[in-house]
Structures are given as C-alpha cells and as structure tokens.
Amino acid sequence: MSAWLSILVPLLVMFFALGMERVEARMREFTVRQEELDDFLERARPEEVKALFRSGTSRALELFRLRNRGTRAPRRNLSRDRVAS
Numbered sequence: 613m614s615a616w617l618s619i620l621v622p623l624l625v626m627f628f629a630l631g632m633e634r635v636e637a638r639m640r641e642f643t644v645r646q647e648e649l650d651d652f653l654e655r656a657r658p659e660e661v662k663a664l665f666r667s668g669t670s671r672a673l674e675l676f677r678l679r680n681r682g683t684r685a686p687r688r689n690l691s692r693d694r695v696a697s
Contacts, residue, residue: 644669644673652672656676
C-alpha cells in the first residue's frame with residue numbers, strides 16, 4: 613500500500629503543477645500591463661470609458677489601441693447628417 617502511495621502522490625503533484633501552469637499561462641495572456649492601464653485612464657475618450665463599464669477592460673483597451681494606431685473607423689458627423697435631413 614505504501615509503495616502505491618509513494619508512486620501515486622508524486623504523480624498527482626506533478627499533474628497538478630502542470631495543470632496550474634496551463635491556467636497561469638492563460639491568465640498571463642489576458643493580463644493588462646500597469647503602464648497601459650495608466651495611459652488608458654489618462655487619455656481615454658468618453659466612448660472608451662463607456663466600453664469599460666459596459667464590456668470590461670479588454671473591449672475598452674481594444675478601442676483605445678485602435679484609436680492610437682489610427683485604424684479605427686471614422687465616426688459619423690451627426691451635425692452634418694442633421695443638416696442634410
């Protein structure tokens with residue numbers, strides 16, 4: 613019985629450690645760097661802050677990154693649309 617325990621316990625610990633490593637790797641992918649969050653909080657636009665409250669940090673930072681890259685779709689000019697109506 614003790615021979616089985618001496619084999620089984622290290623194997624269980626090893627599998628647990630491997631599983632926790634996978635969990636940690638997934639968490640590391642979704643972690644936001646402190647500098648990036650500080651930059652967001654200093655320069656966020658109202659629609660990005662709304663996205664932060666509605667959808668969470670990941671969507672708000674995605675909008676913020678797109679705006680900083682200049683690849684964000686242009687916003688419609690509502691005042692021009694009202695004049696044309």
